Amino acid sequence: MEEPVSTPGLPARTFKAASKTTANDQVFSSSPGFGTPAYPIKTRPPNVANTFAAQSNATTSVHGAPTVLPILLPPQTLRPVAFRTLTKKHNLTLTSSGLGLLSTFVGRYCGSGWREEGLAERVLDEIAKAWKKSGGGLLIEDGPDKKLSNILKMLEPCMSGGRLDTGKLSRTNSSVGSPSLSRSGSFANRPDVTRDDSQTSLGLSALDMDGNASGDYGEEEDSHPDTRSYLRLISAFDQPRLIYSTSKKSLEPANGTASLLPPIQHKFSMFRNRYHLVHQRLMRNESFQAPSFSTATRPPNLLHSASSLTTQQNAYKITPISNLLGRSGTSHLLLGMLAHSAAGDLALTDLSGSVVLDLSIARPIPEDGAWFCPGMIVLVEGTYEEDGSHNSNLGTAAGVGGQIKGVFAADTLAGPPAERRALTLGISNATGAQTLHANVGAGFGWIDFLGLGSEKAIGSQMRRVQRRVFGPSPQTVPTVADAEEEQESEPARCKIAILGECTLDSARTLEAIRAILSSYHTSSSGHVSSLPLSIILMGNFGSAASMAGSTKGGGSVEYKEHFDALASVLSEFSFLLANVTFVFVPGDNDPWASSFSAGAATMVPRMGVPEVFTSRVRRAVATANTEIHGSGGGGKVKDAVKGEVIWASNPARMCLFGPVEEIVLFRDDITGRFRRHAVTFARAENEGDEEEQHHRQQQSQSQSQSLSDPNGDDMHEDDEIHAATSHVPVAKPSSSSSPSVQAARKLIKTLIDQSHLSPFPLHARPQLWDHASSLSLYPLPTALVLCDAEMPAFAITYEGCHVMNVGRVIDELALRKDSRGSGLARWIEYDCRRARGEERSVRF
Template sequence: MEDPVSTPRLPPPAFKPSTKPSSKEQLLSSSPGFGTPAYPIASRAPVLRQPFAAPPNTTTNNVSTVLPILLPPQTLRPVAFRTLTKKYNLTLTSSGLGLLSTFVGKFCGSGWREEGLAERVLDEIAKTWKRNGGGLIIEDGSDKKLSSLLKTLEPCMSGGRLDIGKLSRSNSSVGTPNLSRTGSLSRPDVNRDDSQTSLGFSGLNVEDNSLDQEDETHLDVRSFLKVVTAFDQPKLSYSTSKKTLEHISGTASLLPPIHHKISMFKNRYHLVHQRLMRNESFQTPSFSTATRPPSLMHSGSSVTSMQQSYKITPISNLLGRSGSSHLLLGMLVYSAASDLALADLSGSVVLDLAIARPVPDEGAWFCPGMIVLVEGTYEEDGSHASNLGSVAGVGGQIKGSFLAETVAGPPAERRSLTIGSSDSDNLHTSVGAGFGWIDFLGVGSEKGIGQQMRRIQRRVYGRPSTQDISNPTDDEPESHPPRTKIAILGECTLDSPRTLEAIRAILSSYNSSSTEIDDLPLSIVLIGNFVSAASMAGSTKGGGSMEYKEHFDALASVLSEFPFLLSNTTFVFVPGDNDPWASSFSAGGACALPQQAVPEVFTSRIRRAVATANAEAGGKKDKNAPAGEAIWATNPARLSLFGPLEEIVLFRDDITSRFRRHAVSFVKPDGMDDEEVPNAPGEADDTMNDLEETRMDREGESESESVHAATSHMPTTSSTSTTKHSMQAARKLIKTILDQSHLAPFAHSVRPIFWDHAGSLSLYPLPTALVLADSEMPGFAITYEGCHVMNPGRVVDELGMSRVSGRGTGVGRWIEYDVKTHKGEAREVRF
């Protein structure tokens, strides 16, 4: 036991210290008010120091040495369960517990329990595990994820604790996504320990001071805009054991093994199936008084529909249950005998659509290759009863047929439910077991950086305009609103002189009315086909490589007339089926998706025009504003704004005509004339499937209208009104695609897909906006399940000559999308 500091019995020093007080020392007062003695208390450190002691080591840190111990896994189990399972909702396996006990015993030593070192280390391990997309189960499987994670954390351990500073400086341990092109957010501050609000990305918090208060009004929103091509998206696969999405290891190939094709369809089926299982209509209630099986048809009683629950039956379980009603989930396919069949992971069965009705009527297309819900009765063929085991089994086609009564698509799921978050102005909370920790685009996950990005988004956009108008203040300087517009031009056939005139008129409308950068659009998207016929396919109309390059050279001449626009806007080019190199082999037919970007050999003149405009405006631009650029994207491509908050999908395809050619025909019921057209889905008196109505009844009338109904946004600036027939066709197209959550829900022979890159065609979770550039459909802008779908149509109005008086005049049309209000508006200009 040490002696008290004030004891007078101290050993005499080897050398008598000087009795002269130093100028730096001050004698303490003996005043009773301070309660101090008259003489200062002698320090013990200089007295105990030996005269010939070695100087202290200044090269090592003053950190206590940790002696490793052998920590049994069962001893660490209570602490691991309290930290990993209760706090972070993670499941720990025996192999994972063994590795963690070895790691804690080696680097925390005997103080793992008394000093709380183990709990702190496990807390950081859980955050890093979730940030890297490890899943809900902590285990050390064949991929050795946990072992590699612990190896990266070993250099960051110091004195039984995890050094956050070392962790932030290690690029391998902190997988920080590049959220902006300028790199302002590529290295966020990681010294903030806020485990309650950031469950996973403890080292990836973008602080409030990351944006300078003085530069907020001059910050260009384009700094947070990123183009994600189809070949750069992370490859994800749904794990049925872990109930989550996992990253696929390995390099993707254009010529993969055949089993990758099977995995492509299995992954798509699993995503739809788990989406239905999380739907309230497929969850069995605790108390049910329903006396009849649930039906997909329209139900007039909300009480009855609330008591119903749907149960999906595997196709292989139909054997021996002839005459019973079932609800099946499977993909529409053609059997070997060219009969329409339904297939799932257990088998297939032939469909009989003699009395089947689509739900809703005339509200969606049903084509081979789509995953649908079919309700009906199984009728077994008794002729094969003797050899049932040899002919029909799991994975094969069972005998008999399924008499379908109703056919419906799987209900779409809103983006907020998929990622498990609900955002508001001042709150960001979790609302369910979603995929918030999954990084779908490689820009960060919703729960990892969503809250920080949402804070930055509010600061960039500023206060709502209603508050500024109601409470004006003279002290605050007037600032321009941020850039929120994206101009979308469709079917830009550059081999037509009228198309070049229309593009010149559209760019001139922005360039003439914009005196400052804040008035310019964020981006201008030009979508192909860039030629009216397949190029380099042997036809004289499409032309060869020289003719194709001349078309882009002509576009470069038009763009060079607007240097101010080129140096302050992001131009995005999305190809079509007639563009190289895919058109060289498809000859105008359906090429394989995703499609590569237009090769650089044809776009050198446009790149040179953008570089020249940036060089001329070098000294005149704001230092915070990024330079103008031209990005040649794939088809499809995605625009990411503020990380995972905003996702805009760009897709070019004449998908409406393909649906019409391959859709399954249903027999109309008696009493309905051929000229009678049912109401479009989303109208006030439309026919809905019972799944959507059940959700609307549970959520309430006021909320259901804004959440589950298809809300249309009719353009008001267009000179022509959209007919009811075209709006019905647009709603039918949107409901079909978003319910399937896939951009190409067709058979592989109709629309081929690169197997290893099929994930880029998935619409799960639903994006905030979807651009379906269909040249055969008129322009529209409709919101369905929170996803705003737009079609810009053709940039040149072919009938402009007949509607506008005067010779040589035309109308150029495009869609202007506002990223702040999530609304698209049709615009037009005469030239």
Template sequence: MEEPISTPGLPARTFKAASDLRAEEQLLSSSPGFGTPAYPIQSRPTEIAKPFAAQLNTSATAHNAPTVLPILLPPQTLRPVAFRTLTKKHSLTLTSSGLGLLSTFIGKFCGSGWREEGLAERVLDEIAKAWKKCGGGLLVEDGPEQKLSNILKTLELCMSGGRLDTGKWSRSNSSVPSPNLSRAPSFSTSRPDANTDVSQSSLGLSALNVEDAAQRDRAVEEGQSQPDVRSYFKVISAFDQPRLVYSTSSKSLEPVKGTPSLLPPIQHKISMFRNRYHLVHQRLMRNESFQTPSFATTTQPPSLIRSASGMTTLQQAYKITPISNLLGRSGSSHLLLGMLVHSPAGDLSITDLSGSVVLDLSIARPVPEDGVWFCPGMIVLVEGTYEEDGSHNSNLGTAAGVGGQIKGTFVAHTMAGPPAERRALSLGISTGLDSGGHTNTSVGAGFGWVDFLGVGSEKALGTQMRRIQRRIFRPLATSETINLPDDDQIETEPPRRQIALLGECNLDSPRTLEAIRAILSSYSTSSSGHISDLPFSIVIMGNFVSAASMAGSSMGGGSIEYKEHFDALASILSEFPTLLANTTFVFVPGDNDPWASSFSAGASCMLPRLGVPEVFSSRVRRALTSANAEVHGSSKEKDVLKGESIWATNPARLSLFGPLEEIVLFRDDITSRFRRTAITFSKLPDADEEENEAAGADGQNQDHSQFDGEEMDLDQNPRKNLDKAVHTATSHVPVSHPSTPAPGPSSSTAPSIQAARKLIKTILDQSHLSPFPLSTRPQLWDHTAALSLYPLPTALALCDAEMPAFAMSYEGCHVMNVGRLVDEYSLRKGQAGGFGAAPRGSGVARWIEYDCRSRKGEERSLRF
């Protein structure tokens, strides 16, 4: 067979005809045999030939585009250029995470000419404009919404030869996403308010329901209903709260890296106590009493017993000495800050990050006298003299010297807790009013940009949330008002602002069920068809059984008996469908509730702890579902918020209007634990009791007047409030609400009031819900952020069944003890309910009603 003869001078064909391409596409089409979907093959349109000049221009452009070689650009090298462009030109603050992303992007697409040719400045300028357009805020960072990453991805398509193609960028810049200011469809907007500061649309706005002012005004003019306060109400679990740790290098709070675990390594236990110490130490260093003026020339031994004046003089400036610096300084006076612990030899010691020393409390006096508890595990201030006598050498394997227990003893003269710090000072804001009547939030030293609850930071959302709060809580006279300002709103009915707090609801007691029915009936009767008279939330706190359930005892019962108790509660709740369909029920468990009580047998369980399992609450959830269907029917209106039940953790936090109001819920018999583990001080035999009592009464009256003045002058003079908020070591005494009627003429000195003040001061000064050793109150090492009270919340709702109910304010934090719903001990004993309180009979139900507008709680009682 002869071979084919090729025509000389004609090269072999290296391209394929259109028919061949179509045949090949048909052969390579998808097949059901490989699990790929079959699709019809469409013929491609014939491409029109371009003119020769256009082909030349296209090829020339493709070949003349310079090639950019990526480089590794360190963030610290780009920092000066980024600071000059973003901060000075556009008034933006660049975080470390944002600087890392920008340095990687510029090094990859700008190459070595980023500095000499000015490529980086042009790119950063366009990034800053796009960041402002999408409402990124003052901080340039790649947060949960990944705004910066989306801008860089869009900008990547417009980079050519290290330069930005302005034509492509102007066309694609319109696709940069704008911030979504709402997660609810009823309160959504596509852009922030034009009169709103840029910082108000950053740091967690998408997690809140923020409505545009113009849109809300139009809704009011059209006669639409007022938004429910529950739209801005959120229950935060202890295991969902952000885990933050104080960084000594950056002097700020940073999120903890890694995933939390229930069985973490031992290093996390050390970090837990170190973080507590660092938080207290930085709090003291920002106090004016611990800031020595640079012109100070005279020194005086420190003393924690001083006047209640807020002015700091040269002799009153405190200086904390590390324990390791006591070596070789025998006979000198010092002020120590450390944690009270028991040494291996059994002696009471104080320890800090540098070492520990044995304490001698033979002549020590607490500050204030009988006004606070001191227990092992607390961080305290101790003033005294160091005596290096060599009697306390290291033993039992404890290292001596720096980092261990040093020789000698520290003779304590006075002992006090670290002074508490107001929430406004911790966040670096002022609570005064400007000339326009708006809250003035100044950017000062503090942690205002930190998101403590995962709902946004104070400085990012504070102004916007306060405007929404005024719209909901501020009442107006009539609906015919003309020319209203932007912050006014016409109200057709009073706003809902109450939270009912019920404590120690033992559902295995028939008297408790009767009391719950009476309380719910009183709310339903008083409302008389008006939803505005109902509390928008009812908090029911455990223990839900009087004894530990599923612990093997006959009193607590098993799982079947425990579920029957909640079934009985569900039958009572079903009698009030209107209340259930318009209220949020929050259940906080105690130590006797499952599953923790199964192995603790009523003893102290781990903190924080999960809520009641869903298997026991099915009937209660079904009751709320039936009530919603009965009241709201099949309504699909967006503005209607139905009733719900939230089975919270212990402790739990209630967030109202984002970071504006924080209410901490905690169930624990903490008073008895303080009494069992507290340190006792010996009474000096040569002390003049009459003189001390007179001085104590004068100091108490002075503290009362100063604290009352702070409460009355709030939101009037920011500078005056700031000066008064400077807390000295002699702390103020918590005071009750002025509107609360006094039960008797001697109520100011009643034992119940003194015990309440002692409890409040101990907890808030420590800024921790459980300042005990792990052997006394176990804690989950990776979730101790939920037990921290820094910054101080706006309200703290305790449920201590062994203390009578009270409501008092201390350093701007309103502390309430819910107490027992029904005190059955007084019925059996036939006496007062402890601490000299008024008798509480079996037919009286007592609870606390918290007003979110005035931020005050009031004790309520009802006979049933």
């Protein structure tokens, strides 16, 4: 038998033997530092001479780049290079799941030269840039959306010879096009990524991303876009569920799906997440940042130092409650939640324990400027006094986590200072002569709070769209070119009308709604640009709880008849229905929650009004769209957005231009709940006398003013009659020193400082544990719309957030005073361009 022919310089043929061996039988190096070939190793073909020559000729690819032999790269081997490139250079944090994907990708496409030739650093640098552009956040991980996997799939065809071909990458990106918010075009040219994946990777799916491939907004100067195409309403149950991670110092999505009946652990995590958010917000504040070299002779005091102008020597330091053990007679600053102990005493609780509070000499900061109720997270400054009757320093729960012995004598109580939206998102915002610099941390600009895209991903792009639609801001001085452009083009729609306490079972309410709609219909004169963007009607839509077993509230048939009566009123204004977005926010008396609550406090967030009661209203809007726009796609009005009606949840968020403008809508009689659960403080002896004297002085001044101007009421009535005859809504000025304004400021400061819509215990205001993140006001919205029927209407700005209370649509006090029997309808008109709200009124 002849010997097999062998190639010079190569071992003899043993292909049959090699074909019988498997990859598991091969011996590999045990050191992870070496590049081990990937499984399996292919055997050489029988024609050794021809194959060896073919391989020698194929060492370079078609484009001249050498081929790469894939290797198995252990994740721990790539970790130092990834830390140097991603963390130190791009300020990103790599998780274990992300490290596993990156090590597989680098080992497959960079080969054995990943370290010596520096191939891995270049590839990781491009991956970090792509991750930031997609709005991935601070953590690089392959979550449920497979964002990292989609980025790696996009880079696969651009890899050549272990290097990333920038030419291919640029051509791929140009074919994809930059994200656009116009209403035509697609992402169909993106390789290896579907349309849905491309939109969800940027968080832009909810913004109806159908833009052209160019992505240049300057090309559409001829056509004035409808502002309503950038208006989105987000339900509380569709908002992303985010929790704060203390180890990663960032917000991340919650694991699992939300449930209405979650396990008991989710209740604890709900309060724990609130505490972590407030605590990290304080640590970002300059007043709580400890200096490197301190020369302070005494600790700072909340009563005698400003929160925003605290020097480095007076930096505050928060002490955990468990650290009070054995430190009797010392002064401390505590951060915790007010709660009632098992014995009924008011206590302060944090993650380490709780302590009973002594408020006999405590003073609130500011004086009568905020509410303090159980369930709120507050700052308490005082002295710890240990109970001398016990020899042990351990609490009743045998250590850390329980209630410690002794009493904490509080000197001052204050809410945690609020943080502006610009600082939270890590952006700079110029307000007049002052400029806010985000020098307290990186911020959360890469976090997608609403599912529409993060601020760092699409914020600058959407602000360009906002300037193109609205023009220059009112604070800036317009140029001659801007003035000419405004004269040539129609003014953009930027108004939102908000009506509160629309009890549809009252005929007076229906007349008031008809008068308000008639005023807008008359002032528009057939021009769409004069109409508001949206008209928001906030409940309660019934004066009593519906389907609760009482004869006053009525059943399901009566409740549906109320909305049928509203549909007949809306049908009179077809032009409004076809060009305005109507939003309905329910209250506690609306179904289905009122069926078992009987008008008491229901669980928040809550669903919108069921569709079974709203069929007639939806039919009226569809009929108006057919009459105005026609049954076809274009209709009578070219490129017009059809009217729509949205049955929102409570609370709900209305967004304009993505994350740029955020408006929170919330219906709740929250002022009365604050008064019922507020903590009372002992007043000084002389303080009551001074307040009585001041009150008497105010009464004497008001009486003298009324005597000096006896015709003031007649003049006020003449202005109202002129407004009623002209059918133009007018703003009603309000006095800044009235008690209603002081009560409004007290309510605003309490909510904004707590950064929560329901800072109450669960027995006072039940909450859905898995959806409690939708009640958070962090970061602060651009505007907060409250509907508190027990408070008069107001519009006040605090810490950059414009807070408005709608009040009641019918002024019942004016109705009783008017002998002619006419009514006065009141509502709030919010200007999105100036971020300001004004109170409007019209007679009917």
